[in-house]
Amino acid sequence: MSVLHALVPAPVLSLMILGLWLALAPQITPGQFVLGAVVALAIPRLTAAFWPDRPRLARPLAALRLAGTVLADIVVANFAVARRVVGPLHRLHPAFVEVPLDLRDGFVATILGSIVSLTPGTVSIEIDRERWILFVHALDDTDPQQLVDTIKRRYEAPLREAFAC
Amino acid sequence: MELIVAAGIGLLTACGLYLVLRAETFSVVLGLTLLSYAVNLVLFASGRLVANAPPLLVEGVPRHTDPLPQALVLTAIVISFGMTAYLVALALRAKGESGRDGFDGGDPT
Amino acid sequence: MSHLAIIPILLPLAAGIACLALERAGLVAQRAVSLAAALMMMAVAALLLRHAGTGAIDVYALGNWPAPFGIVLVLDRLSALMVAVCAALALPALIYASGGTDALGRHFHALFQFQIAGLNGAFLTGDLFNLFVFFEVLLLASYGLLVHGNGRARANAGLAYVVLNLTGSALFLIALGLLYGTLGTLNMADMAHALARVPAADQALVRTAASLLVVVFALKAALFPLSFWLPSVYGAAVAPAAALFAIMTKVGVYALLRVSSASFAGAPVTADLLQPWLMPLAIATIVAGTLGALAARRLAVVVASLVVVSTGTLLAAIAASGIEAIAAALFYLVHSTLVAGGFFLLAGRIASARGEAGDGFRTGQTATRAVTLGAAYLVFALAISGVPPLSGFLAKLMILRSIQEAPFGPLAWTALLSSSLLPALVLARAASVFFWEAKPAPAATAEARLGLPALAMLTMLAASPLLVAFAAPVADYARATAMQLRSPAASEAVLGADPATARERRP
Amino acid sequence: MSVLIVLALMALLAGAALAPVAARFGRVRASQTAAAALIGALALLAPLAPGVLSGQVVVASWSWLPEWGLDLAFRFDGLSLLFALLILGIGLLIVLYASYYLPVADRMGRFLGLLLVFAAGMLGIVLSENILLLLVFWEITSVTSFLLIAYKYEAHDGRIAARMALAVTGGGGLAMLAGFLLLGHIAGSFELSDILARGAQIRAHPLYAPTLVLILLGAFTKSAQFPLHFWLPNAMAAPTPVSAYLHSATMVKAGVFLLARLHPALAGTELWFGLVSSVGAATFVYGAYVALLKHDFKGLLAYSTVSHLGLITLLFGLDTPLSVVAGVFHIINHAVFKASLFMAAGIIDHECGTRDMRRINGLFKYMPYTATLGIVAAGAMAGVPLLNGFLSKEMFFAEAIEHPHFGAHTWVLPVFATIAGTLSVAYSTRFIHDVFFNGEPINLPRSPHEPPRWMRFPVEILVLLCIAVGVAPQLSVGPLLDAAAGAALLGNLPAFKLSVWHGFNLPLVMSFVALAAGIVYYLNRRFLFELHERYLPDLQSPVAFERVYQAMTAAAARVMALVDSGAPRRYLAPLLVFAIALGLWAYWSAHPDGLALAGGAAGAPAGPLVQALALAGLAALAAGCLGVVACHRQRLLAIIFMSVVGLVVSMTFVLLSAPDLALTQISVEVVTIVVMLLALRFLPARAETAEPRGRRLRDMAIAGLAGGGVAALSYAMLTRPFETISNFYLANAVPGGGGANAVNVILVDFRGFDTLGEITVLAMAALGAHALVSGLRLAPYAGSAEREADRHPIMLAMLVRPLLPLALAVSLYILLRGHNLPGGGFIAGLVTSVALILQYIACGIDFGRARLPLDQPRLIAAGLAIAGATGLASWLFGAPFLTSAHGHVHLPLIGDVELASAMLFDLGVYLVVVGGTLLVLTELGALSRRELAAEGATREAATREPATQEPAPWN
Amino acid sequence: MLAVVVPVAVGLVVAAIALTLWRLLRGPGVMDRVLALDTLAINAIALVILFDILFGNAISFEAALLIAMMGFVGTAALCKFRLSGDVIE
Amino acid sequence: MLTEVLTSALVLIGAAFVLLGAVGLARLPDLFTRLHGPTKATTLGVGAMVVGSMIHFNAQGDGVSLRDLTIVLFLFITAPVSAHMIAKAALKERERAPQAEPPAQQDPSET
Ligand code: NA
Numbered sequence A: 001m002s003v004l005h006a007l008v009p010a011p012v013l014s015l016m017i018l019g020l021w022l023a024l025a026p027q028i029t030p031g032q033f034v035l036g037a038v039v040a041l042a043i044p045r046l047t048a049a050f051w052p053d054r055p056r057l058a059r060p061l062a063a064l065r066l067a068g069t070v071l072a073d074i075v076v077a078n079f080a081v082a083r084r085v086v087g088p089l090h091r092l093h094p095a096f097v098e099v100p101l102d103l104r105d106g107f108v109a110t111i112l113g114s115i116v117s118l119t120p121g122t123v124s125i126e127i128d129r130e131r132w133i134l135f136v137h138a139l140d141d142t143d144p145q146q147l148v149d150t151i152k153r154r155y156e157a158p159l160r161e162a163f164a165c
Numbered sequence B: 001m002e003l004i005v006a007a008g009i010g011l012l013t014a015c016g017l018y019l020v021l022r023a024e025t026f027s028v029v030l031g032l033t034l035l036s037y038a039v040n041l042v043l044f045a046s047g048r049l050v051a052n053a054p055p056l057l058v059e060g061v062p063r064h065t066d067p068l069p070q071a072l073v074l075t076a077i078v079i080s081f082g083m084t085a086y087l088v089a090l091a092l093r094a095k096g097e098s099g100r101d102g103f104d105g106g107d108p109t
Numbered sequence C: 001m002s003h004l005a006i007i008p009i010l011l012p013l014a015a016g017i018a019c020l021a022l023e024r025a026g027l028v029a030q031r032a033v034s035l036a037a038a039l040m041m042m043a044v045a046a047l048l049l050r051h052a053g054t055g056a057i058d059v060y061a062l063g064n065w066p067a068p069f070g071i072v073l074v075l076d077r078l079s080a081l082m083v084a085v086c087a088a089l090a091l092p093a094l095i096y097a098s099g100g101t102d103a104l105g106r107h108f109h110a111l112f113q114f115q116i117a118g119l120n121g122a123f124l125t126g127d128l129f130n131l132f133v134f135f136e137v138l139l140l141a142s143y144g145l146l147v148h149g150n151g152r153a154r155a156n157a158g159l160a161y162v163v164l165n166l167t168g169s170a171l172f173l174i175a176l177g178l179l180y181g182t183l184g185t186l187n188m189a190d191m192a193h194a195l196a197r198v199p200a201a202d203q204a205l206v207r208t209a210a211s212l213l214v215v216v217f218a219l220k221a222a223l224f225p226l227s228f229w230l231p232s233v234y235g236a237a238v239a240p241a242a243a244l245f246a247i248m249t250k251v252g253v254y255a256l257l258r259v260s261s262a263s264f265a266g267a268p269v270t271a272d273l274l275q276p277w278l279m280p281l282a283i284a285t286i287v288a289g290t291l292g293a294l295a296a297r298r299l300a301v302v303v304a305s306l307v308v309v310s311t312g313t314l315l316a317a318i319a320a321s322g323i324e325a326i327a328a329a330l331f332y333l334v335h336s337t338l339v340a341g342g343f344f345l346l347a348g349r350i351a352s353a354r355g356e357a358g359d360g361f362r363t364g365q366t367a368t369r370a371v372t373l374g375a376a377y378l379v380f381a382l383a384i385s386g387v388p389p390l391s392g393f394l395a396k397l398m399i400l401r402s403i404q405e406a407p408f409g410p411l412a413w414t415a416l417l418s419s420s421l422l423p424a425l426v427l428a429r430a431a432s433v434f435f436w437e438a439k440p441a442p443a444a445t446a447e448a449r450l451g452l453p454a455l456a457m458l459t460m461l462a463a464s465p466l467l468v469a470f471a472a473p474v475a476d477y478a479r480a481t482a483m484q485l486r487s488p489a490a491s492e493a494v495l496g497a498d499p500a501t502a503r504e505r506r507p
Numbered sequence D: 001m002s003v004l005i006v007l008a009l010m011a012l013l014a015g016a017a018l019a020p021v022a023a024r025f026g027r028v029r030a031s032q033t034a035a036a037a038l039i040g041a042l043a044l045l046a047p048l049a050p051g052v053l054s055g056q057v058v059v060a061s062w063s064w065l066p067e068w069g070l071d072l073a074f075r076f077d078g079l080s081l082l083f084a085l086l087i088l089g090i091g092l093l094i095v096l097y098a099s100y101y102l103p104v105a106d107r108m109g110r111f112l113g114l115l116l117v118f119a120a121g122m123l124g125i126v127l128s129e130n131i132l133l134l135l136v137f138w139e140i141t142s143v144t145s146f147l148l149i150a151y152k153y154e155a156h157d158g159r160i161a162a163r164m165a166l167a168v169t170g171g172g173g174l175a176m177l178a179g180f181l182l183l184g185h186i187a188g189s190f191e192l193s194d195i196l197a198r199g200a201q202i203r204a205h206p207l208y209a210p211t212l213v214l215i216l217l218g219a220f221t222k223s224a225q226f227p228l229h230f231w232l233p234n235a236m237a238a239p240t241p242v243s244a245y246l247h248s249a250t251m252v253k254a255g256v257f258l259l260a261r262l263h264p265a266l267a268g269t270e271l272w273f274g275l276v277s278s279v280g281a282a283t284f285v286y287g288a289y290v291a292l293l294k295h296d297f298k299g300l301l302a303y304s305t306v307s308h309l310g311l312i313t314l315l316f317g318l319d320t321p322l323s324v325v326a327g328v329f330h331i332i333n334h335a336v337f338k339a340s341l342f343m344a345a346g347i348i349d350h351e352c353g354t355r356d357m358r359r360i361n362g363l364f365k366y367m368p369y370t371a372t373l374g375i376v377a378a379g380a381m382a383g384v385p386l387l388n389g390f391l392s393k394e395m396f397f398a399e400a401i402e403h404p405h406f407g408a409h410t411w412v413l414p415v416f417a418t419i420a421g422t423l424s425v426a427y428s429t430r431f432i433h434d435v436f437f438n439g440e441p442i443n444l445p446r447s448p449h450e451p452p453r454w455m456r457f458p459v460e461i462l463v464l465l466c467i468a469v470g471v472a473p474q475l476s477v478g479p480l481l482d483a484a485a486g487a488a489l490l491g492n493l494p495a496f497k498l499s500v501w502h503g504f505n506l507p508l509v510m511s512f513v514a515l516a517a518g519i520v521y522y523l524n525r526r527f528l529f530e531l532h533e534r535y536l537p538d539l540q541s542p543v544a545f546e547r548v549y550q551a552m553t554a555a556a557a558r559v560m561a562l563v564d565s566g567a568p569r570r571y572l573a574p575l576l577v578f579a580i581a582l583g584l585w586a587y588w589s590a591h592p593d594g595l596a597l598a599g600g601a602a603g604a605p606a607g608p609l610v611q612a613l614a615l616a617g618l619a620a621l622a623a624g625c626l627g628v629v630a631c632h633r634q635r636l637l638a639i640i641f642m643s644v645v646g647l648v649v650s651m652t653f654v655l656l657s658a659p660d661l662a663l664t665q666i667s668v669e670v671v672t673i674v675v676m677l678l679a680l681r682f683l684p685a686r687a688e689t690a691e692p693r694g695r696r697l698r699d700m701a702i703a704g705l706a707g708g709g710v711a712a713l714s715y716a717m718l719t720r721p722f723e724t725i726s727n728f729y730l731a732n733a734v735p736g737g738g739g740a741n742a743v744n745v746i747l748v749d750f751r752g753f754d755t756l757g758e759i760t761v762l763a764m765a766a767l768g769a770h771a772l773v774s775g776l777r778l779a780p781y782a783g784s785a786e787r788e789a790d791r792h793p794i795m796l797a798m799l800v801r802p803l804l805p806l807a808l809a810v811s812l813y814i815l816l817r818g819h820n821l822p823g824g825g826f827i828a829g830l831v832t833s834v835a836l837i838l839q840y841i842a843c844g845i846d847f848g849r850a851r852l853p854l855d856q857p858r859l860i861a862a863g864l865a866i867a868g869a870t871g872l873a874s875w876l877f878g879a880p881f882l883t884s885a886h887g888h889v890h891l892p893l894i895g896d897v898e899l900a901s902a903m904l905f906d907l908g909v910y911l912v913v914v915g916g917t918l919l920v921l922t923e924l925g926a927l928s929r930r931e932l933a934a935e936g937a938t939r940e941a942a943t944r945e946p947a948t949q950e951p952a953p954w955n
Numbered sequence E: 001m002l003a004v005v006v007p008v009a010v011g012l013v014v015a016a017i018a019l020t021l022w023r024l025l026r027g028p029g030v031m032d033r034v035l036a037l038d039t040l041a042i043n044a045i046a047l048v049i050l051f052d053i054l055f056g057n058a059i060s061f062e063a064a065l066l067i068a069m070m071g072f073v074g075t076a077a078l079c080k081f082r083l084s085g086d087v088i089e
Numbered sequence F: 001m002l003t004e005v006l007t008s009a010l011v012l013i014g015a016a017f018v019l020l021g022a023v024g025l026a027r028l029p030d031l032f033t034r035l036h037g038p039t040k041a042t043t044l045g046v047g048a049m050v051v052g053s054m055i056h057f058n059a060q061g062d063g064v065s066l067r068d069l070t071i072v073l074f075l076f077i078t079a080p081v082s083a084h085m086i087a088k089a090a091l092k093e094r095e096r097a098p099q100a101e102p103p104a105q106q107d108p109s110e111t
């Protein structure tokens, strides 16, 4: 394990890079694979300094599950937001919502913020790292507490599970 | 198509030159940037305007437009980027030396 | 495979890169590299002159791609001459700079070498777009050299110069685009062939494109009314930079000469593109430069104004356009470049020897080494004003003789002769201020020893007398160059006997 | 034998070079050296003299610039001999005199050096066979005379007088140059032998008149003819030996020498007669008139010189053979007596410490010997019998009587001659009476006494000569005069007799009338002085010259201020107007068939969809452009609008088959915006926002015209078919360049040299910017946003962390594939730079620098070196620079890999782009860390402070 | 089918661009314009993808990729400038 | 045929959402609500188009390529950052001018 860790210090990142490389390649040939692997091993090592306190993905499966949830949410919620955008504006109730966080990692909090921003109807405005609060702007928010709960349940909890934080 | 591109070139040139003739350095920088767009388009247009004919000798690309102007434009883009960067640095230096923006001497008021 | 033609570009380029790499190693190392490269350039220039002097035309196909498809360098008499002048100017300027000017800012030696590379590239290339690229190389280096040492005047002069030249570059590219878009080639020799075959329906377009190109060259050459920028800009630069700038306007003149005699003259569509207006504007340039010299309050600005005069003089000869006139122009070009360059160095010496008064026309302290400086001043002043027995007189004599029969000849004579007298009076007045009206210096200054700058300046001092001593060979070379420019030999060397290969009509 | 001519010149020049050296060993050594040079020159010429005296002409010629008419051709004939004797002989006396005259502390070596250069120039003039060579020597005398006049440069008037002399004689010299060129053109040769032989042809030529006028301008200025005489009296600021040599015996004689020299070629026309004789006559009378009025005796002598030069000119102008003889004779006589007078005057000046004749009186008592010498010489000047001046004046009077030109009015010339003679007598009398007699001296600084023996010696020699010629003319100068006048007349010497007594004839009467009238005139001088001082203010003083000069430079400065204010727009407007004008002219002067804007080509076969897209693009472009123009003072908005323009251009490239360009444009756009934003912190809008409406309209007109022109030309181009070379690239990219992306193959292979230049440009831009910014301290402008505590927004800071490795992977991919598909070193370099810059934006410069301690200049150097080395590698294979190689490499596990050397070149490009971009951006960014003042309060005040230099890190 | 659909889609995107430009010109705040600019970049990505489908080759893919990857840098820099008056410090 | 239908549908949906995003941008009342338009709808819009394009080209070619997904990858990383930065800057602007929305047309830093 430690040998492997020494060889591949950031396995997820390396996998992502390899995937990116192979996706970009016109054809997936053995040559491209080798080249991609070299790149995927080298770049994280070269850029390690730029990513201090790199969080470790403890449970990749949980992360994949979360990704599925988010993608589905994006599709579903998009239609809902579409209706609101073309609908009458006076029915909109935009609001700022504070989401208290349980996680304590800046990067993971940022991922949470991104998920919030990517899912329709909400945008992350700020992450307060002293009080660990995520500030969210909701396009049409009738029940703030429900929004907070949804975010914490659907996104924060799986994230904490995946990153073990 | 030709008329539209020519009009765009003319517009860029005119706006760019108008700004280049202003007194403030920053306007001049903006003007030169617009002018460089115009110039690049002229140079690009010298190979004529063709859609869907990239100069790539690969499968699935049956027609090829003139590659030479594209190479020239690429050179010109990079050069004009370097110039912009240099000009900005120079403008800052001039400001640092004279304590004000705009060109020394200026125009009689 | 002889690589002679490309050495003048690669050598300074390599030296510039080395200077960059040695930035941490300190100035001494950079000076050593830079001076060694400049010395080697002198040797290379001698080889080039010897080779081109046989009448041979070397075509160097970069990347081994034949013209007109690849870029070719053309080493003929003219380009060899220009490279040699550049080398002769660069070495003393570098020696001067190594006396301490180079420490006033960063990257002096790298920029200087790159500028030489740019100049030589512009002289040697046979490709119009490549000419643009080398123009940019030399311009960018010159921007850096112009503001070297910083200060308000330099920064402001730099802004004006950069903005003007950026606009000029834009114009160059527009002209290039239009020319390529009609003639379908970038090689200058090939362009001449294409120009000769332009159908009547395209002639207005081609002419206009060519005229825009001429405007660009006229800007570089500082032809009236595009000459106003020059005195204050050149006058602002540190002496060795200004010295090297003495050849920059000549690049414009060179380009104008090259395209007008090699490309434009042979084609009906462009044959009369310069004739109707070049001579009057050249005369106006002489007048403008003379006025500038009269108006100047500093020696360097006077010299810079005289650079404008030299442009006007050169272009007057080029406008007259006979073999004799071109030959005269080339002799004059060598003379005026070297003398103006040396004079810039001298102005720098005077400025540093006079303390606060600098090279301004106001009473200051007695210059240290006043006798040496005064003697050098006399030589440069005589040479630049065209007073016998120095080279300026010979050059002026040739120009006067060769433009006598040209249209506006009497006017040009008047302008030329006035441009000798009035600046001479200005220079006499300046000498009076510098050397005769001075107040004794408060105490002996550190400048008293003869350093590298003085050595450089004294080296340049030799140029004019040498040009007198070797007037006949130089004049013969100039004449042979003028004849070579007119002959189809260069075109044949570049393109072979049948230039119309491998082109096809594109939809 | 003829080489002796050159050797004589060389002897003088050698003396000039050695004299300053010898001066280190003492004044005497310097004088001896100079004297040796002069004697040497005389000795070298002596062997030629007998032949020349018998009418022979020695010509020696060496080639210099034969094709341009300038050769080292020399001529030694009677005229040359006469002048050579004057120049060298009097020169010798002057050297002797000067060694006593000049103060001990003075720069003797330099003085003698200059004097000998001058003598060489003078000798060159008289020895030249080639007229252009003559001109060379002519100008040498102008320059050395400038330096000699200003020899006592501590005196203000002396400096100005020197410049005045330079202005007049220099201008004349230039006119003469023009005249000589015309003369050579007419004669078909610049050799005197040819020119003198072709007089008839020259005089018949339509260009004869301008030629003559121009040459005479040269001669007249040099010989101080009215109204261009004024420099000469002012040149008396020079030390007396100089005045004696240059301004009496030699240089001023160069003009009349030229009249004599070119007489056979140019004389014999109405124009010659009219011009030369009238100018000479006017000078003669004017000089004589003013001479009397000068209180400074050197001024008196100077004006008398002007007058005598006028007389000589008049004699040549009268243009009879005998008048020419008289002119040549008077040249000799005047040189002798005037040189002696000047030297005597110098002694007096030396002894009295002043030259004001109102104070100097009665010197005969104090220095009788010198006074006697002076009186004799002045007598010669007045034309007293038995002295040399009398003889030539008699010849003039005789010529005046017999001259055929005045027809019925025969009395005009004799009367004029008598009046002029009267005036000469009057000023000569004044010199004698006012200096040597006339009571006692008043308030002299020193008490005068006789000078040292050898200082007087040169005067004695010359005065003896005056007497010798006056008493025995034929014996003393007869042969010389024959030879010299013979040369001026091409051997057609008239019959004349040199003797003291011609019988009691009309000229003699005139002489005595003039003598008597002159004395009477002198006695009534007071009345004249008053008249003169009241009505004829001194217009020719140095002050007046300086005033004219200053006015001229001030006028020039006013003109230049109109065109050159240092503002770029002042230079740009002419450029644009010139380009528009020339372009319009070129267009409309073309073949009439070519004037239609639209050409015959069908244009791009674009569907309606593409057309619609293009229109939409144009709309977006217009929004962007006009937005930039409208908001150019609200700079952040202008940048936003600029980005829109950039996006439209990028999309244009996408739509019109230029993927490489699109990629480049997209990446450059990002970097450009960042650069502009970095500058924005320090570049506030100008306070004075109101621009004159007229200027805005003018600029709009210029910009609109130019834009319209470029649009029209582009349209014209786009609608025309053309032949191009570029099929070659498409055909050879794969087989020849080993790449499927033709654009990239052009960039790194076909035209790789352009690219090498281009990365050099980029490198220099970055280095230049670096040099500009280093050490610069700026104040942020007052309105720029306050910095807040949270400088690094967390989501940005966190999300750029995974982005960096991913973007680097993309950029590597783009770099590697560029040879075959859109991409390459430029784009990859820009992507890498942007990815890195993003780190700086998100986390600050310290964060970035700590993690990537790049020496960007070195990175740039490495990139350039790699690109260059790739090019050089082809030399190893005997191929030209940048010749590429490519081929398949079989690697285990990986398989066939196509590699091209050009890809290595592209790596160099990549490194330069990364190094350059990072250098510029980090250096500009670092500016805000060096801000001048504490944030907030003192900002506005700080903007006035100049930039200060940090201790230079490279020292 | 694509022959009809793609032009329609292009039309929709062009309409989106028009609306975005309207916001860009209208403002009112600087940030509104920055937002419009950001949106314009995303519209451009859509347009590029449509071009590729329209022309039947995926040549312009990298253009879309680069806009997606780097388009936001301009936005981020503009915002950072608004936030703290400098971009890199 | 199926792929063509699928592609068409995805492309149309994508284009429609792109338009919707722009409508939101143009129509919604203030900056924070406008922010929702583009960052949401365009994400799905481009996402759908990318998938459509991928299906289209994979159906034409021989192998399977996922490269269009890289566009989505980067968009998903960067779009929230843009939104975050814009919102933060807008908030700051509101702080600076607490009484009202910042005066419209003019860049306040210029005054
Ligand atoms: Na007296």
Ligand code: NA
Pocket: D678, D924, D925, D926, D927, D928, D929, E086, E087, E088, E089
């Ligand atoms: Na900053």
